[in-house]
Amino acid sequence: MTLPLDHDGFLRRECPHCEQEFKWHHGPASEEAEQENDPDTYYCPLCGHPAGLDSWWTQVQIDQIQHAALPAALQAMEQELSGMFRGASKKHFSLEQTGSFDTAEAPTPLVEMDDMTIIISPCHAYEPVKIPEIATSPFYCLVCGSPFAV
Ligand SMILES: [Zn+2]
Ligand SMILES: [Zn+2]
Incomplete structure (x- = not known):
């Protein structure tokens, strides 16, 4: 499960406080950045x-991650149900398993x-960031929270 970066290597993020989107650079942006601890x-x-490292998912990214986990969960459930039906038929119950779960379609890649x-x-x-053009x-x-003007 990988999330797409834009052509400059930036990952879209959503602030848990103001719910605005911005992007940060994924991975060290330079040799100097590599020297720094995350x-x-x-x-x-x-x-x-401020917010912890795991707090910045956009809603779309959360949906994507949940969808990626779904087909595996459905398959596990289907196997379990098939096992139940096999056991039942031995005892001559007239149970029939009709159809199977539709395997969820893979979501469109982001x-x-x-x-x-x-x-x-x-x-x-x-540590450069990208912000919406309309932001002022x-x-x-990103690193220390100091305000600055552009
Ligand atoms: Zn914010
Ligand atoms: Zn700073």
Whole structure:
């Protein structure tokens, strides 16, 4: 299960506080970034509130992840039911298993558009983010939450 990045290597994120979308760079953006430890917390570039690393999924990404898990769960259930029916027929019950679960169609793969504008904070320039074109200053550093204007 992989989530798509845009052509600059950015991953779409949604702030759990202000529910606005932005993107952060996936993986180290430079050699300098590689030297840094991954922080436990990132700050929303749009509202400045911090949240843990796992708090930034967009609704579309959550749907995608849940769909990816679904077919396997259905198949496991179907096998279990088939086993029950086999056991039942031995005892001469006239049970018939009709049809089977439709295997859920694979969801359309997500496509990441090359939208939004790259901004770079003056304090942590190695961690660029993309923000919607309509967003206005101040913005907040992803790494430390310091406000800055572009
Ligand atoms: Zn926010
Ligand atoms: Zn900073």
